Amino acid sequence: EIVLTQSPATLSLSPGERATLSCRASQSVSSYLAWYQQKPGQAPRLLIYDASSRAPGIPARFSGSGSGTDFTLTISSLEPEDFAVYYCQQRINWPLTFGGGTKVEIK
Amino acid sequence: QVQLVQSGAEVKKPGASVKVSCKASGYSFTSYGISWVRQAPGQGLEWMGWISAYNGNTDYAQKLQGRVTMTTDTSTGTVYMELRSLRSDDTAVYYCARGVSGWYLGYWGQGTLVTVSS
Numbered sequence: 346e347i348v349l350t351q352s353p354a355t356l357s358l359s360p361g362e363r364a365t366l367s368c369r370a371s372q373s374v375s376s377y378l379a380w381y382q383q384k385p386g387q388a389p390r391l392l393i394y395d396a397s398s399r400a401p402g403i404p405a406r407f408s409g410s411g412s413g414t415d416f417t418l419t420i421s422s423l424e425p426e427d428f429a430v431y432y433c434q435q436r437i438n439w440p441l442t443f444g445g446g447t448k449v450e451i452k
Numbered sequence: 453q454v455q456l457v458q459s460g461a462e463v464k465k466p467g468a469s470v471k472v473s474c475k476a477s478g479y480s481f482t483s484y485g486i487s488w489v490r491q492a493p494g495q496g497l498e499w500m501g502w503i504s505a506y507n508g509n510t511d512y513a514q515k516l517q518g519r520v521t522m523t524t525d526t527s528t529g530t531v532y533m534e535l536r537s538l539r540s541d542d543t544a545v546y547y548c549a550r551g552v553s554g555w556y557l558g559y560w561g562q563g564t565l566v567t568v569s570s
Contacts, residue, residue: 377554379556379557381497381557388547388549388560388561388562388563389497389547389557389560390560391552391556391557391558394552394553394556394558395553398553400552400558432496432497434497434556434557436554436555436556439511440499440511440513440514441487441499441555442499443496443497443498443499444496445496446496446497
């Protein structure tokens with residue numbers, strides 16, 4: 346099973362600041378990595394797939410990069426609605442696995 | 453538009469079973485499989501397994517093998533997830549989700565809270 350480790354666990358930032366979230370895989374997942382956003386009481390929402398492709402309707406301030414074992418989700422300028430928990434997920438191997446999440450909170 | 457609508461919250465005693473439904477609409481039901489993902493209170497996401505809506509093939513997470521069964525009803529476009537021998541640590545919100553671009557989960561149900569308590 347591929348283990349995904351996200352860091353930091355919590356990121357405290359102000360609106361307008363840049364957020365950089367990390368996801369590291371225990372073995373190569375090539376580019377088969379996604380990022381999700383989850384707000385309290387809601388289902389996760391797909392943001393990024395194949396490491397760097399934005400899902401339909403996702404604003405351009407969200408971008409993904411990386412390949413192999415190291416990946417980054419960047420939010421260029423935080424909007425109030427971006428404060429949430431973010432998860433990465435790999436799809437190269439069964440079982441599908443998720444990272445433990447990074448909470449982006451208002452500083 | 454694609455919609456996945458799940459059944460309502462459940463409260464079960466330890467040792468009991470629960471069956472959660474997920475009704476799909478807005479797309480060709482048999483063209484996509486459905487995954488189930490659960491989330492314990494305050495915790496992260498755990499993939500439970502997947503079922504093909506085309507032929508009913510399944511793949512379950514190893515830790516749930518023997519306790520979980522996923523089925524489909526193509527006549528109604530509904531997927532079911534049954535979990536048996538419930539324990540307190542099965543308390544979670546259970547989500548169904550449909551894939552996009554392979555095994556990324558692009559469409560999600562609203563979630564079903566299953567509480568296991570004596």
